[in-house]
Every structure is written in C-alpha cells, then in structure tokens.
Amino acid sequence: MLRRSCTHPEKASFHCDPLPCDPTDLVNTNGAGDAALAAVVHELVAARLEGDDPWRAGAERACVTRSTFAEIAQYASRVAHEIVRRPQARLASAGVARYSAGTGELSHSG
Numbered sequence: 001m002l003r004r005s006c007t008h009p010e011k012a013s014f015h016c017d018p019l020p021c022d023p024t025d026l027v028n029t030n031g032a033g034d035a036a037l038a039a040v041v042h043e044l045v046a047a048r049l050e051g052d053d054p055w056r057a058g059a060e061r062a063c064v065t066r067s068t069f070a071e072i073a074q075y076a077s078r079v080a081h082e083i084v085r086r087p088q089a090r091l092a093s094a095g096v097a098r099y100s101a102g103t104g105e106l107s108h109s110g
Helices: 032-049 066-084
Strands: 096-100 105-109
Touching (some): 032 066
C-alpha cells in the first residue's frame, strides 16, 4: 500500500506471548531472529501467490489486517522457537518444514 493511498493510517504493533519452553530446551539462539523475519516475509509472499493478496486490484482494503498480522507474528514466533531448540539454525537438514495454520504446528518431511 502506498502511503498516499491511505486515508486513515494507523500505527500498529503486536506482542504475542512467548511460547512455553523449558530453558533446558534452548540449545542455540543463532539464526532465531533471521528465521522469524523470514517467516514474516514468507507469509506475506505466500498470501500474494495463493490469491489472498490484500494488495490486488479491487481488494476491499489494500493492507494487512490486525488479525492477519497476529497470525503472522504467531507463525514467526513458532519458527524462532523451533530454531532455538536445534544445534544448527536449520529447520530440517534433509527436508522441508511445513506449517499447519489449523494446528499452529511445524512438521518436517524427509
């Protein structure tokens, strides 16, 4: 969305509660912030590719809603949580990590 197109801009921030985690589960924090940012970018790009593009021509609103932003932040938090539990900053060494919006869980396929 272009700033000049926005008639009533609203500053938004979001805080999601940290995921419950035993401190002994924390192995390595390297890459957690990068992974969280990558998750945010992934969700924004995926929305455009899957047709849920809020910026498409004729969309009711050319913006990301608060609920969408909250879901993206929770996803980013989940990805970062998975990263800190691993010795390397990789979700799956030989596969692809998949996120289920319904359950909020990450699964790994080989």
